[in-house]
Amino acid sequence: MSVGVGATKVKAALYLALVLVSHCCWGPAGGRVLGQSYSDPHLYNITMTVHEMLHVARECSTREAAGHLLTFGEFCLFTTELRQCYDREIPRPPPLSKLSDKSCVDKKRSERKMSAESSPKYEVFLGGSCNPTTWRQNVAIPMLRDQGISFYNPQVSHWEEELVELEYKAKQTASVLFFVFDRNTRNVASMIEAAYMAGCRRKLVVVMDSYTGPGQLINGEAISEQEYEDLTNGLHTVQDVVECQGIPVFGEINHALNCTAKILRENLHPQDLGAEDHVQPIKYPYLQLGDKLIKLHDAFVNTNSEQITLAEARVVYKVVTNKDLTTEELRDIVAAKKGKNIQELNGAELPLNEVYLTFDELCCIVAEFKNQNLESRRLWDVFTHSVQKVLGWALPRRPLRQISNTGGRDIYLGGSMGNRVTWRETVAIPMLLKHGLSYFNPAAGACSGRLLPMEAALMEHSRVLLFVITNTTRGVSAMALASHYIGLGCNVVLCVQMITDESLVNGERLSRSALKDYNRGRSYLTDQANKDGIPVFINIQEAVECAISKCLTR
Template identity: 55%
Template structure:
């Protein structure tokens, strides 16, 4: 069928289908739901719908994108084709797999994993990373890889040639640095990996599970001078197309129209009401003869011959209604009317509606914290600013397109990384949007020794790993002239100032 959805698009569709059908499981789609999913993707591919520009993109007065401070490149530094980034000690994927393969392929590489590290290597590593044709990153499951996830999220937004491999964590009880991880930490680490994958796939970059396959793809990208996005199934890559497109809201619109006509709550509509529902959805008329032809042509939709049955005697359920609408979408240009929707999953309305624009997106730590209600929201309301609060919504383990649209439609993105959370996914999100040159404000609080997160008391090594990620994010922000605060109130003051100057 040549459909190439991202993992987050599939997740979004499953969650919306679960809500629409009011079922307990989000593990499957019905035939009709899949038809809507497939036809919408096909339509988007054919129309080539561009990714919307983030309202928070920094622009100078002349309309050109804000220029970054360029770090001078040292002369005489050797140029390597591949930079081997990602998880380091105690992982051995570089020595065991990557380096032998690259040598056999005749590809030069820079390996930042050394037995004796010194400050003098900082500049050398930076230059190697800047000069490399391909950034090859492995997010392994033997370490927490917090800083590596943040870096990969940032690099994916900088339009560099990034090859990313993610090895999923095995589950609660798996040992990192000899310490078994708890269920809560496993969930946080897994969410960080999934959000990283979603960010990378939104840039059209396939994510790999196998280092050897990823290395073979690296060789092809270098040999044929193609983009990573050009890799396909024949390369054993999983291509992704238009990962920014929202899909779940389409199903919700269908459900609303169906329910509006199902006044008796029977779960069925007569075909005359199907025509009315179509008009509600599209502001267009669907003729009875066209509808009869669609139904008659759909073998098994109604499970019986419909040619000679009076129209008023034909009834369809929501599953069949989806299949009918999908069939019409395959034949005609189909657009939904811009009427308001009820609350969507995660609380985010589609970004096609003008009333979705907000001054501020309140991103960052969501669990075990009340900084939004206690500090940020009262200050923003006092200043008359609008905001999007993702904590009001069911927090998702993935960055689904509906959620991403809320960030795209906010003028300033505030990310608060509190001292009471691991915040791996939030730090990856912040880094990515910094890489996109968006108007970001950060509040970063470090974990203290013996920190307790939820029911977990963190070990010294865990605190060190999570604080390393915080330090990397802060350093990255400073390099990109992004304001970083430790106080939430000071960060919100900065946001208010930015909004007043817009």
């Protein structure tokens, strides 16, 4: 996610603050607050939590300067909601788009795997970046051999047609799929493949090496700023869908190989790795926090004021929480705002129309009083001096603007996005409106560059997922996302257009090498979809018609 200057500072402040909250509010820690040891059983990987917090807070404001992303009150609201979700151990709901005849997909996959059983079973399949990378020969293979672990290496000096079937069988039967994304290749087909395997819930180990920036050389060619952004967003999407399955993503290959050996030795899943393996666990990655802030914000802005009275806040509180503020709680708020002792207010009529609250103060009140228990009481007071100092270092306050919430839809209009991409407005939406079908258009809102839990929920609450990959975009992130939901067994319709020599991709002409890489990804996605019985089209209108038909007959 691009948040402008100071993004690293913002995320660092948020992470530190979340660590403080987990130790101050969520019980004693089993290890150090900061450092490489994360043994607190209540502190999990919070990457997507932070991204969602920042994105939603930005969308609930008029951000006039970089870094003006989150207030203390919003932070308190997010952290208390996060804790409540953890305490309740909220299960992941099944996607509405899940195929009712998923057994057919499972049967096809089972048949393919059974047909592959005739070949020797390797413990590890070494997927990911190939030529010109050397990570297999120089690092992975020596370590695996030293530990007596069998492996299949798809990177060969002389390729032959019969290797296609052998590689396929090795991939189907391997105990662990080990994928490395090296910055020296575009990784397009590998991203799509890994996203699919995560959806199939295979034992997957992923190592990611970030691209350095525009101008980096790939196959001797300097990538443009737009290509750098597209490839980086692709890696982010893969990371997000992998972590959505509770699978950690590694940044260092030796560490990943050691964990792979443990997975095989102890018959574990990557999700079982923890602090003792120097891996920060990922738990409940599907939890949504942003919708709570949006609901509160929408109720607040309906008052058409930058401040509301405590009497109005009392109504907003009930709308959001389905609970009433008690007389005692109202007395506490009045005392804090008026600077009086609570005893002075006993028996007196509370001046609810004379006490004014900002949106930030309202967030603090909801965070403090919504879930009444000894540990969550007095958030406003407990953290004002400690956590607010941390947040104040990077996160100043800002004004608000109205934002609307969205619910489930018939069709999710996924796929290529960009200023030159108009298929949604010119083709899909008119056809859907004609048939009275609802839709969710991810291109209509501000894009975070990440698959936030809120957006994932919108996808999973759509009956049909339509992905259109146009020949005017690289489409890496969109293809990875489509591949993942095919792997999950969801009701997907694809339109995949190959890039031609004449195509302008986001206004740029692709080199022969780049054209080959992006079309290889399209071919892999199409082939995988065909194997799973997913309809694939070249014509956008035909794809939309298929999605409509699925909605009307389902």
